[in-house]
Amino acid sequence: MRKSRRFNPIKFISLVLLLISMGLIANNYFWGQDEIIFDSSKVISHIASQNKLFSSDQEDFINTEEELLAAVVAMILAWEGEREFMIPALTYEQVEAGIQSAITSMKDYPGYYSAVSSTESATSDVSLSLRVNYKITKTEFDTSVKKAEAIVDEIIQDGMTPFEKTLAIHDYLVDHIVYTKDVEAGEEYIYTMYGALIHGDAVCQGYAEAFHYLSTMAGLETIIIQGTAGEQAHAWNLVQLEEEWYHVDVTWDDPVMPGGTQVKRYDYMNITSEQMSKDHQYIAEDYPVATGKQYNYYVYMDLYAEQASDLIKRLQRFFDEQGNKIEIKTGYDIDQIYVEEVLSQLQSGSYRSLQYSVNPVQNTIILSDVIY
Structure with a gap:
């Protein structure tokens, strides 16, 4: 089974060290008074906003696909739109693979993955011009981060069990979001946690991003799953409770009934991979197998x-x-x-x-x- 993609503090710090070694992040950000400044109970969400990244008007010399991946990640975390890279040692295939790997790896950074709308690139024998388009602005992203912090402060209490935290986040999202499937021009935010938490409008990706971000801030380990359901692209979550994984689909627990009435359900709160696979499809080997039953909503309650x-x-x-x-x-x-x-x-x-x-x-x- 391939290792799942999820927020990993060790992996995170390793990437930061690589970025520092490349000169992409000033080394005085993560290091202070001879120790690492890292709060594992909160999401590191403002890397770029609090630090000077290598600016787009400087020449970035990239020698390996790994360095390109790290540089593009730094670019996205800095919310940069365009950058020039010098890539004399890379082939076109390596450049494309590096960019795609960087976009995919944004799943390790809650809130960022769905914020990227598309990328545009142009290459020559020795250079790469890369443009990243975003669904929301950096200001909108920062606004959603502050809202997420306020929500966690409101609904997560000291002494809560992991199940209680999951239930509180699930119920908050169901109570405050309306599923929106009709996308109008300029409304790409419904795919992001900004749409979910600020506008109260989202599609499944927005629900999943919001659950991922709030859960991570609450100290839970979560993953976003990209799959299909009802023959349509769909996103939901995995959450780890006491070393066992469970599927959570907040979107499907927030159905819109005939007449527009919304009903809170728990059909898809903390279920197994076998149960989820009955009406959801995904590449199972890409994710941990969920076998936990103790914290299924109906069993626990x-x-x-x-x-x-x-x-x-x-x-x-x-x-x-x-x-x-x-x-x-x-x-x-x-x-x-x-x-x-x-x-x-x-x-x-x-x-x-x-x-x-x-x-x-x-x-x-x-x-x-x-x-x-």
């Missing part, structure tokens, strides 16, 4: 019915207590017809009417608006 008899007992107790809403995940396959049959069996003397929804892929049921 004691809303899991392993067998049919467990479901009957839980629903009967719910009706006996005249509850108004309940969510349950089953350990066996269900569909709408099955749920209707179960509810019909329990209706006599239990309730008069109710609303319900079923996700037959993830085997979840929601009952609400019960009238007795």
